[in-house]
Amino acid sequence: MTPGFWTNALAFGVAAAGTAITLPWWRAWFLRLGVLDDPGSRKIHKHPQPLAGGFAIVSGLALASALGAWQGVAPIPLTNLPALGLGVLMMLLLGWADDLRDLRASTKFFGQLAVVTGVSASGVGVVWLGDPILDLVLNVFWILTITNAFNINDNMNGLCAGLGAISAAVLGGLTSGPLAWLVCGAVVGFLPWNFPRASAFLGDSGSHVLGFLIACLPLLPGPAGESAPEWKVLTRGALLAAVPLIDLVQVVITRWQIGQPFHVGDKNHLSHRLERHGFTRAQAVMILWAAHAAFAAISLAL
Numbered sequence: 001m002t003p004g005f006w007t008n009a010l011a012f013g014v015a016a017a018g019t020a021i022t023l024p025w026w027r028a029w030f031l032r033l034g035v036l037d038d039p040g041s042r043k044i045h046k047h048p049q050p051l052a053g054g055f056a057i058v059s060g061l062a063l064a065s066a067l068g069a070w071q072g073v074a075p076i077p078l079t080n081l082p083a084l085g086l087g088v089l090m091m092l093l094l095g096w097a098d099d100l101r102d103l104r105a106s107t108k109f110f111g112q113l114a115v116v117t118g119v120s121a122s123g124v125g126v127v128w129l130g131d132p133i134l135d136l137v138l139n140v141f142w143i144l145t146i147t148n149a150f151n152i153n154d155n156m157n158g159l160c161a162g163l164g165a166i167s168a169a170v171l172g173g174l175t176s177g178p179l180a181w182l183v184c185g186a187v188v189g190f191l192p193w194n195f196p197r198a199s200a201f202l203g204d205s206g207s208h209v210l211g212f213l214i215a216c217l218p219l220l221p222g223p224a225g226e227s228a229p230e231w232k233v234l235t236r237g238a239l240l241a242a243v244p245l246i247d248l249v250q251v252v253i254t255r256w257q258i259g260q261p262f263h264v265g266d267k268n269h270l271s272h273r274l275e276r277h278g279f280t281r282a283q284a285v286m287i288l289w290a291a292h293a294a295f296a297a298i299s300l301a302l
Contacts, residue, residue, distance in 0.1 A: 007178060008172060008178055008181040009181075010067075011064050011178040011181040011182045011185065012172075012181040012182070012184055012185035012188075013185060014060075014063060014064040014067050014185070015060040015061055015063070015064035015181070015182045015183075015184075015185030015186040015189065016060065016185035016186065016188050016189035017060070017189065018059055018060035018061075018062070018063035018064055018186065018189065019056045019057050019059065019060030019185075019186045019187075019188075019189030019190050020060075020189040020190075020192070020193075022055075022056050022059040022060065022063075023052060023053070023056035023189070023190060023200060026050075026052040026055045026056045026059070026200075027050045027052045027056075027193075027199065027200050029052070030050035030051060030052040030055075030200075031050050035050060035051050035052075035096075035099055035100060035203075036048040036049060036050055036051065037049050037050075037051055037099075037201050037203065049198055049199070049200060049201045050200050050201070051099045051200075051201050051202070051203025051204070051205065051206075052200045052201075052203070053161070053190050053193070053194060053200050053201055053202035053203060053205075053206040054092055054095055054096070054202055054203050054204075054205030054206030054207070054208070054209050054210075055092070055096075055205065055206075056189075056190055056193075056200075057186045057187060057189075057190055057202075057206055057209060057210070058088065058089075058092050058186075058209060060182075060185065060186035060189050060190075061088070061182050061183070061186045064182050064185065064186070065182065080122075080123055080124055080220055080221070082122075083118070083119050083122035083123060083124050084119065084124055084216060084220075086118075086119070087115055087116070087118070087119040087124070087212060087216070088209055088212065088213065090115040091112075091115055091147070091205075091208040091209050091212045092205050092208065092209050093205075094108065094111045094112065094115065094204075094205075094208060095203060095204035095205030095206065095207065095208035095209065096203070096204070096205040097111075098204040098205075098208075099203045099204050105261075105263035112144055112147060112148070112208075113140070113144065115212075116140050116143045116144055116147070116212075117136070117140050119143070120136055120139040120140050120143065121136060124139070124216055124219055124220065125138075125139030125142075125219050126139070126219050126233050139219065142215060142219070142237070143212065143215040143216060143219075144215075145215075145245070145248075146211055146214060146215035146237070146241045146244070146245070147208060147211035147212045147215050148211065148248065149211065149241055149244035149245050149247070149248040150163070150164065150207055150210055150211030150214060150241070150244050151204065151207040151208060151211050152244075152247065152248055152251065152265075152269070153207075153243070153244045153247055153248075153269070154201075154202050154204075154206070154207040155265075155269050155271055155272070156269075156271040156272075156281055156284065156285055157194055157195050157196060157197065157198045157281065157282075157285065158191060158194050158195025158196065158198075158282075158285050159271055159285045159288060159289075160202055160206075160207050160210065160244075161187050161190055161191050161194055161195070161202060161206075161210070162191065162195065162285065162289045162292075163243055163244060163288070163289065163292050164183070164187050164210040164211075164213075164214055165184050165188050165191065166289065166292050166293050166296055167214045167217075167240040167241065167292070167296065168180045168181070168183040168184035168187065168213075168214065168217070169181075169184045169296075170240060170296040170299060170300060171214075171217045171218065171236075171240060172184055173300065174236065174299070174300065177217070177220070179217065179220070180217055183210075183213050183214075183217070187210065190202070190206075195282070195285065196281075196282040196285075211244075214240065214241060215237070215241070218233050218237040218240065219233060219237075232302070235299070235302060236299045236302070239295045239296065239298055239299040239302075240295070240296055240299055242291075242292060242295035243270070243288050243291055243292040243295065246270070247269055247270045250268075250270070251266075251268055251269060254266075254268045255268070270288060271284045271285060271288060272284075274287055274288070
């Protein structure tokens with residue numbers, strides 16, 4: 001069954017409601033476990049916050065996907081569903097391990113690499129050059145880069161979630177794919193808990209899942225099984241991750257210039273720079289949302 005407007009709207013609504021309804025439960029559980037983001041020298045919040053957003057978003061996705069399965073609508077072609085679903089689960093757990101233990105950068109990277117390689121080898125990706133090995137390498141590089149770009153952009157209330165919601169909404173409009181609307185709805189259900197004041201954070205579990213999904217969505221066939229040309233995938237995907245990618249590049253360059261390891265966090269992100277120029281944190285986030293929406297509009301025009 002090919003999804004229509006009401007199917008996509010239902011996917012969005014159920015995912016949003018699922019996240020919003022389950023988040024208080026996850027928040028309370030994380031508070032009891034003590035899985036919190038504590039204030040520190042490179043942090044801008046003043047009070048510990050539970051890192052519950054990722055689990056709530058995945059709950060919203062799961063509830064909406066279950067309803068879709070009951071209605072006979074698959075969010076993506078069934079051949080890709082097991083690999084992508086397992087990838088989401090593994091990214092959630094890897095991010096949670098980082099939230100719990102503050103993993104070494106190398107440990108986290110090789111964990112990401114293992115997950116993404118398995119997902120790409122299972123068929124999530126596009127044919128870039130026609131060589132199976134090179135195509136696998138390019139798909140892995142693509143997913144890893146965008147996943148980490150979103151991961152490091154989770155540095156101010158609402159920023160990463162808002163960017164992800166914009167990207168997913170545009171992808172939903174471009175492909176009419178229910179998975180994009182599931183992602184958008186699940187993230188929108190989280191945003192009131194995270195912006196402008198936060199009572200819960202995404203955590204690495206949430207930013208890993210969100211970045212992974214935004215990276216994978218352009219690589220997947222549409223609901224009818226059609227695939228976009230490679231140049232469209234590349235252009236569309238880059239535009240829909242533009243602000244995180246720009247921030248990633250400028251942060252890495254800045255850290256290299258001052259002799260700081262690129263994986264060590266600091267306050268040199270675009271959001272922090274805007275704040276230092278006199279904008280409030282909420283204003284800085286909305287400026288970056290607007291810039292991201294502008295890039296997304298270009299992808300629609302293409």
